Amino acid sequence: MTELNWTEEQMARMKEAIDAEIENSRLAHKLIPDFRMGPNDRAVARDRYIYPNARARPPVAEGIDESFVDLGPDSQTLFTLTKLQTEDPDLSRALVRVRRAAQQLARRHDEAVFRTAIRDNLDANAPAPGNAPVPGYHNIVHIDEDADTGRYGDGLATATAAAIAALDSEGYRSGFVIIAGQEVFRHLHERVPGAADLPIKAVRGLLEDGPVHRSAVLPANEALVLSISGQEVDRAVAVSPTLEFLRIGANENRDFRLYERFLARFKQSYSAVLLRLCAAPAPPAARE
Numbered sequence: 001m002t003e004l005n006w007t008e009e010q011m012a013r014m015k016e017a018i019d020a021e022i023e024n025s026r027l028a029h030k031l032i033p034d035f036r037m038g039p040n041d042r043a044v045a046r047d048r049y050i051y052p053n054a055r056a057r058p059p060v061a062e063g064i065d066e067s068f069v070d071l072g073p074d075s076q077t078l079f080t081l082t083k084l085q086t087e088d089p090d091l092s093r094a095l096v097r098v099r100r101a102a103q104q105l106a107r108r109h110d111e112a113v114f115r116t117a118i119r120d121n122l123d124a125n126a127p128a129p130g131n132a133p134v135p136g137y138h139n140i141v142h143i144d145e146d147a148d149t150g151r152y153g154d155g156l157a158t159a160t161a162a163a164i165a166a167l168d169s170e171g172y173r174s175g176f177v178i179i180a181g182q183e184v185f186r187h188l189h190e191r192v193p194g195a196a197d198l199p200i201k202a203v204r205g206l207l208e209d210g211p212v213h214r215s216a217v218l219p220a221n222e223a224l225v226l227s228i229s230g231q232e233v234d235r236a237v238a239v240s241p242t243l244e245f246l247r248i249g250a251n252e253n254r255d256f257r258l259y260e261r262f263l264a265r266f267k268q269s270y271s272a273v274l275l276r277l278c279a280a281p282a283p284p285a286a287r288e
Contacts, residue, residue, distance in 0.1 A: 014095070018099075034235045039239050049267055049269075098256075102258060113235060118233065139272060139274055141163050176225065182214065184220070227271045
């Protein structure tokens, strides 16, 4: 960063702004533990739990996949500051831009954890329609829309109970939490006609007062029910969010990147259940 001629105090202000924005904008670190690695590490053991399946051909034995997987490319946000913005003593405009970069990095982090590692894994491994159920696999619960009211309130509570029962049947009995897409979150706070309480109250009771978080990184009509004790999923972190000056570019603009290096490891796939809202089928066309 020497080309910028920033003082130690200015650099500290930048770091403080990044850390504060990451803390406010990122959800994963509030729920999912991290596994600290060295900054030069590029691979980590999968540590994925293999559940037994006697019906598979050949049968699958219980164990742990200890093979190594590459961390992949850095997650990064590229941005530019003008020469004047970097030379402003209080860095007020530069701080606005770096906070926005931190928000974008935080969203990518949550996408990598909740959508790519967990949600996409559950969706990809679900039995195909019409196929026989996979023994032990009950990780997707569909919630039907009430055809009369267009709401899901009672169904959300029933589906949460089914998800918790599925987790319990596999030995995951604590640390329940829900990550809800935007539409699911809205329906959790929409009163069903004639009901005394919002659906969120019944759902929180089923979670034993576990938290319900809203997240835009999931499809709007889906939610994850997780059992988190610290061993089911983690984030292998080699480099925490770091600001790097790249070059002086066109018009004397200063190019930066804010980056991190990590891998979300979904190690126990039966510790999560995906809830999915399903719209009621359209009524048949009226006959003339």
